Amino acid sequence: MKKKFAVLGLATAMMLSMFTGCSDSDGGQTVSDGGDKTSEATDDGASKDSGEKGSVYYLNFKPEADAQWQELAEIYTEETGVEVTVVTAASGQYETTLKSEMGKSDAPTLFQVNGPVGLASWTDYCADLSGTEVYNQLSSEDFALKDGDKVAGIGYVIESYGIIYNKKLLSEAGYSEADITNFADLKKVAEDITARSAELGFSAFTSAGMDGSSDWRFKTHLANLPIYYEYKADGINNTDAIKGSYLDNYRQIWDLYVNNSTTDPKQLSVKTGDDAVAEFVMGKGVFYQNGTWAYSDVKEIGDENLGMLPIYIGGEGEENQGLCTGTENYWCVNAKASEADIKATQDFMAWLATNEVAVKAMCGSTGAMPSGADGMGFVTPFKSVLESDNLLVNIASKYVADGKTPVSWNFTTMPSENWKNEVGSALTVYAADQTDANWDLVKAAFVDGWASEVAAAQN
Amino acid sequence: MEKSIKRYWPVFVLPTMVAFVIGFIVPFVEGIYLSFCEFTTIKDAEFVGVKNYIAAFQDANFLGAFKFTTVFAIVTLIFVNVLAFLVALALTQNLKGKDIFRTVFFMPNLIGGIVLGYVWQLIFDAIFQKFDTALKLDETLGFWGLVILVCWQQVGYMMIIYIAGLQAIPVDIMEAAMIDGATKTQRLFKITIPNMMPAITICTFLTITNSFKLFDQNLALTGGEPLHKTEMVALNIYDTFYGRVGFEGIGQAKAVVFFIVVVAIGLLQLKVTQEKEVQQ
Numbered sequence: 001m002k003k004k005f006a007v008l009g010l011a012t013a014m015m016l017s018m019f020t021g022c023s024d025s026d027g028g029q030t031v032s033d034g035g036d037k038t039s040e041a042t043d044d045g046a047s048k049d050s051g052e053k054g055s056v057y058y059l060n061f062k063p064e065a066d067a068q069w070q071e072l073a074e075i076y077t078e079e080t081g082v083e084v085t086v087v088t089a090a091s092g093q094y095e096t097t098l099k100s101e102m103g104k105s106d107a108p109t110l111f112q113v114n115g116p117v118g119l120a121s122w123t124d125y126c127a128d129l130s131g132t133e134v135y136n137q138l139s140s141e142d143f144a145l146k147d148g149d150k151v152a153g154i155g156y157v158i159e160s161y162g163i164i165y166n167k168k169l170l171s172e173a174g175y176s177e178a179d180i181t182n183f184a185d186l187k188k189v190a191e192d193i194t195a196r197s198a199e200l201g202f203s204a205f206t207s208a209g210m211d212g213s214s215d216w217r218f219k220t221h222l223a224n225l226p227i228y229y230e231y232k233a234d235g236i237n238n239t240d241a242i243k244g245s246y247l248d249n250y251r252q253i254w255d256l257y258v259n260n261s262t263t264d265p266k267q268l269s270v271k272t273g274d275d276a277v278a279e280f281v282m283g284k285g286v287f288y289q290n291g292t293w294a295y296s297d298v299k300e301i302g303d304e305n306l307g308m309l310p311i312y313i314g315g316e317g318e319e320n321q322g323l324c325t326g327t328e329n330y331w332c333v334n335a336k337a338s339e340a341d342i343k344a345t346q347d348f349m350a351w352l353a354t355n356e357v358a359v360k361a362m363c364g365s366t367g368a369m370p371s372g373a374d375g376m377g378f379v380t381p382f383k384s385v386l387e388s389d390n391l392l393v394n395i396a397s398k399y400v401a402d403g404k405t406p407v408s409w410n411f412t413t414m415p416s417e418n419w420k421n422e423v424g425s426a427l428t429v430y431a432a433d434q435t436d437a438n439w440d441l442v443k444a445a446f447v448d449g450w451a452s453e454v455a456a457a458q459n
Numbered sequence: 460m461e462k463s464i465k466r467y468w469p470v471f472v473l474p475t476m477v478a479f480v481i482g483f484i485v486p487f488v489e490g491i492y493l494s495f496c497e498f499t500t501i502k503d504a505e506f507v508g509v510k511n512y513i514a515a516f517q518d519a520n521f522l523g524a525f526k527f528t529t530v531f532a533i534v535t536l537i538f539v540n541v542l543a544f545l546v547a548l549a550l551t552q553n554l555k556g557k558d559i560f561r562t563v564f565f566m567p568n569l570i571g572g573i574v575l576g577y578v579w580q581l582i583f584d585a586i587f588q589k590f591d592t593a594l595k596l597d598e599t600l601g602f603w604g605l606v607i608l609v610c611w612q613q614v615g616y617m618m619i620i621y622i623a624g625l626q627a628i629p630v631d632i633m634e635a636a637m638i639d640g641a642t643k644t645q646r647l648f649k650i651t652i653p654n655m656m657p658a659i660t661i662c663t664f665l666t667i668t669n670s671f672k673l674f675d676q677n678l679a680l681t682g683g684e685p686l687h688k689t690e691m692v693a694l695n696i697y698d699t700f701y702g703r704v705g706f707e708g709i710g711q712a713k714a715v716v717f718f719i720v721v722v723a724i725g726l727l728q729l730k731v732t733q734e735k736e737v738q739q
Contacts, residue, residue, distance in 0.1 A: 095701060099500055099707075102499070102500040103500040103501045103502050118704075120704050121499055121704040124499075124503070210595075264588075264591070266591055266592060266593055266596065267584070267588060267593055269595035269596060269684065270580065270593055270595065416702060416704060417702045418698070421698070421702065422686075425684055425685060426686065428595065429685050429686060432592075432593070441686070453703065456703060456705075457704050
């Protein structure tokens with residue numbers, strides 16, 4: 001008899017330890033990146049509190065700003081007593097993480113989509129934000145993401161991209177920024193540098209790497225320009241069937257990139273984003289296509305050596321073209337969260353847009369956090385925005401001040417990730433063997449692919 | 460002791476059973492259900508019938524991936540097993556330092572697929588650079604690159620199983636054969652291999668299913684380039700799931716089809732090789 005009890009007791013103990021094991025690891029997962037606060041603590045102690053006040057769970061997109069968000073969340077909780085959990089998705093894994101997190105009972109209350117196409121898959125989850133404080137704080141309605149009359153998303157950071165260049169090298173080659181005001185100039189300068197590259201010791205362009213860490217610069221960002229000019233010519237801002245009227249321009253800028261670079265076009269498929277940065281910083285290439293977010297990567301060469309040019313592709317009136325400016329980061333509030341959580345999240349967003357500490361943390365860079373760490377260095381679309389000390393951001397603002405027209409980010413209307421991948425593959429194949437037949441692959445991926453992706457999404 | 464096991468077996472089985480149900484049965488059934496649904500997150504699934512399956516079979520890339528995977532599975536089946544068998548034979552002879560060699564051959568198996576993929580990509584591309592091409596530009600190179608990678612990774616593992624099989628062959632049979640005057644080749648084909656059939660069954664099963672399910676190595680080495688021509692089924696499913704809005708259900712349907720095919724092939728292969736096993 002005694003033995004039996006011992007056996008039973010042992011078995012029960014084993015099972016108990018297994019179950020507690022489960023709950024432990026569950027708790028650990030939800031807050032795995034969530035800083036010091038654990039959700040378990042709130043489950044027991046503050047459950048009543050959080051019932052009235054609600055809580056915020058922010059699924060952050062930008063890994064580079066993770067530490068800052070954790071700190072802001074802590075400050076907000078200290079100030080208001082509302083629990084804020086910030087979890088950051090790994091780079092490139094946002095959709096994957098969001099899909100699985102949204103399936104849980106403690107789903108994110110604050111998440112982000114990248115524009116109209118991203119919104120299409122999450123539209124049921126986006127609460128209407130019209131009339132909220134954070135919406136009223138926007139300096140322009142253009143930065144809200146609308147779905148009919150519903151305000152589904154609020155942009156929170158404005159970014160610009162173009163061709164970053166090394167002033168010192170450009171002048172060594174005998175040119176200055178003033179010499180480049182359209183595609184023909186850019187081509188002339190780039191080809192001249194290529195012709196003399198042995199003597200100069202550097203190439204015109206850094207490698208246009210088509211590795212996954214870098215190919216978005218071309219299949220997404222560069223592809224924005226032919227789309228922009230087509231939309232502009234047709235007076236539209238979205239389409240179900242792209243015509244590809246500016247694909248010849250896309251081809252000539254791509255030719256220019258790959259044939260005047262540090263790298264043999266056949267080797268582009270393995271070149272990474274880091275390769276291009278390294279080449280630029282070490283002065284092996286004059287031009288590097290990227291955006292304001294890359295400032296921390298390239299600032300080593302010194303502010304006095306950094307400049308930024310619009311990406312000229314030979315469109316009409318491009319002398320007045322500015323940098324590509326826009327956002328693909330829209331905050332959305334989870335409509336399926338509880339009333340209290342939605343309210344808490346909206347309050348948190350309003351706080352971010354108006355509170356002095358929060359604004360400084362988002363806009364400032366060196367030492368902008370209360371802890372003395374660097375801020376996020378964003379340009380926010382809110383009325384409270386501060387002047388930036390990101391040189392590239394200031395260059396972008398100068399283009400606007402000089403009356404140049406910023407190019408809008410139409411790549412948010414690209415029908416799917418798959419479309420971008422197909423265009424990217426085709427670009428890689430074409431770069432290695434630049435025949436008309438291979439360019440037809442790009443064309444097919446661009447034009448036919450667009451239509452079939454739209455059809456697939458509507459199906 | 461035996462008696463109490465008989466009486467209390469439910470208590471002992473329960474923890475494993477619970478874990479098995481939570482970790483396998485429930486997700487599996489839910490996965491099959493989701494393949495008939497349209498969904499963004501698994502909570503708001505809406506039943507749509509066989510629509511997803513129709514779309515899955517209409518996808519040319521999916522069928523292409525199946526073809527590529529099948530050819531790949533056959534080629535690696537032969538290469539991995541022949542190489543592993545030869546290495547096992549060599550390392551059961553009286554060689555100096557055979558333990559070290561066994562360890563060395565086994566080690567690649569301890570490295571994760573993604574890391575292997577990137578390391579081999581660097582190696583291959585450094586070589587191909589001399590010939591003015593790259594792994595991601597040529598499907599043939601991509602195919603053989605994958606074969607080499609998988610052989611390198613799996614030969615050591617299969618070798619261990621073969622060594623165990625070789626060592627289990629009774630010495631007396633061998634001696635009897637030698638006394639009867641069987642040549643080396645005769646001994647290999649008439650005694651060693653028939654006696655090794657259980658090990659061969661396991662190894663062929665593992666290589667076939669591993670090749671069909673290959674994902675990390677494919678993702679890291681070629682990523683399906685150029686133009687989906689080196690894309691295997693698992694990678695195709697992954698891309699379907701995350702590549703387009705509203706395609707989660709179709710990815711799920713593909714995964715179910717894939718599961719059925721892998722199970723069918725695995726069972727068929729087990730049956731065929733098991734029939735050849737001999738009783739010692």
